[in-house]
Amino acid sequence: MLKHKHNHDECIESALEAAQKICEERETRFTPLRRRVLELVWSKHQPITAYEVLDLLSEGQKRVAPPTVYRALDFLIEEGFVHRIESLNAFVGCSDPEHKHQGHFMICTKCSNVTEMNEKSLHDVIKKAAKENGYTYENSILEIAGVCENCRN
Amino acid sequence: MLKHKHNHDECIESALEAAQKICEERETRFTPLRRRVLELVWSKHQPITAYEVLDLLSEGQKRVAPPTVYRALDFLIEEGFVHRIESLNAFVGCSDPEHKHQGHFMICTKCSNVTEMNEKSLHDVIKKAAKENGYTYENSILEIAGVCENCRN
DNA sequence: TGATGGGTTGATATTTTATAACAATCAGGG
């Protein structure tokens, strides 16, 4: 799989720093465990399952139990640092943690890469559809499956 | 929970008939088991889990095993008679089985009722978003959570 | 200082959701 390269270590580092900063502002606790789990979610740079995180987290130490991971993930999702991909039972780091939001995703069926869409227009259309159907909008998940540009070539 | 009444038996019956007819056209097999599972999915008229179907299916006879239900559901989804709601791990009858399509849903967080949206405009916007992000569209899930009209009152 | 209490993590067990693998059965064409 050929893919556009970027400095991934840097990208992880900046996600961690952003999270740290936001937690300070919100006075929520970015504990070592939560930090480590966020780092592991980002490390794959693709959707990662809770149990994959668990395996990575357990390397070189006593195996941790599922609740440890799920609780950390719950926190990270709550803070908006991580999104859950429902159709994959997996998790990805959020590309825009400053603004809490539900994620809208494109998922490549060939390489499994995920692209988060932060398009306001799309969001607006979805909200509008909710209203037209008589619903008070709370949140939404949109997961589009398709083949990405790289994989098509 | 107050809700708009309709003749639900009739509504189940017509879903079964439609499925029957479509299977004849497609020359796929609408077996008694598949028919019964579709009937059970419709019977709740709300999202129903695979294991709830399993329980209902097992009433008054030897308990069936999970694969029996999952296989029937796979068939019904494949044929487009049933949709899976990813955010609930549950299933609902499709309101428009004639035309195979991915479902787009509104889910009420109060009463759990689900409304399927068959709006072409929404579908078009989603396809367009995929294209703009360089993806070849295959399919999509959209699940909007909110409060429905009845529950707001 | 050290008691208290909220939040976090650890640990054990279990529940919920889904699938793998193989055997038995059924339905339609030769």
Add this chain to the structure above:
DNA sequence: CCCTGATTGTTATAAAATATCAACCCATCA
């Protein structure tokens, strides 16, 4: 009737998530 492929039955297990209670950490305040 017999063969073949599809469907269903059966057993076992995997994968994903949660319930529950104990231990720990640490800030606050009497």
